[in-house]
Amino acid sequence: MIIITIPGRPISKSNFKLYNIHGQAWMPKQGKHSKYIAYENMIAGYINQQYQGPSLEGDIITILKLYFPNKRMGDLHNYPKSICDGIEKSGIIKNDKQLKPVLLFDYIDKENPRVEIELYESSKYKVSYKIEKTG
Template sequence: MNSNYAKIIVKGSPITKSNFKLFNAQGRAILPKNSGLYHDRYAIYEEQIALEARAQNPNVIFTESLIAVLKVYYKSEKRHPDTINITKSIFDGIEKSGIIINDVQIRKIITEEYYDKENPRFELELYAESCYSLDFSIKEKEIKGTPVIFKPSINSQQKNVKKTPSQKTSASSTNVCAICSKPLKEGDYISADNGKTLICKSCFKKAF
């Protein structure tokens, strides 16, 4: 049945898969879900979103363009995924639920970040664009608040430091497989999570 509004609430700490990518021998990105490894959680989370979305909105199918309001509640204010990347993981799950045909239908979106240590979750509201419009405004505060300051992460600082050829050789010689812990040879491994996770091709073939 068509609808002009839906609300979806999925409990649990929101996660993103944008920084964790594995590629098969053909160079195609894959998202394993039954390898028994840590990164299975991304595919499992996507399926959880699909099941919850469908259960909370039975028979709802949006076929037109949509306005989305997404509120993400993290457990920790200091450690959580980038909110700008979280939407992809969520809408992939929403698309899988069948409530929307394709995430390209989301033409306007507002994303808000909150913190709830006891009840982390996301709340998503979808509005049919033929029935609703979106208005927002930004106003200067009469009473200024305390700035929320962000500092460069250690990883970003390390990326900006140029390594000498000898440093690169030394670093690569210490790499080991995340599964079997054996030293890795140049070109004989698969990298993921922006290079943080390395898996030898032998373990990769066994797992996937």
């Protein structure tokens, strides 16, 4: 099990994409869109600071806990891409296709916005879930 904390408000990849006339998305390397690349690099840097072990092989159970400073978070489903790209860029995995399943949770923490990443090798751990009716 590996737990990594990335300080600061999570950044969504969709906010930084540009599209050509054929509808294909691309990420510019300059201007305001370069913030996304900087965020990916920041995630990779924090992972490399907090984990010095070997690369992870096979499928990885991934839990992403996003802590926002307020309720203005946009589309929650756009955040995992930027985070998973940063995990891959760190070298801890070979390809972000290894990150499955990905469980996503969101919280509000005005004082300490952050992303908490938990990684579990599927060969050593299993995931289960339970949904119960309230009341």
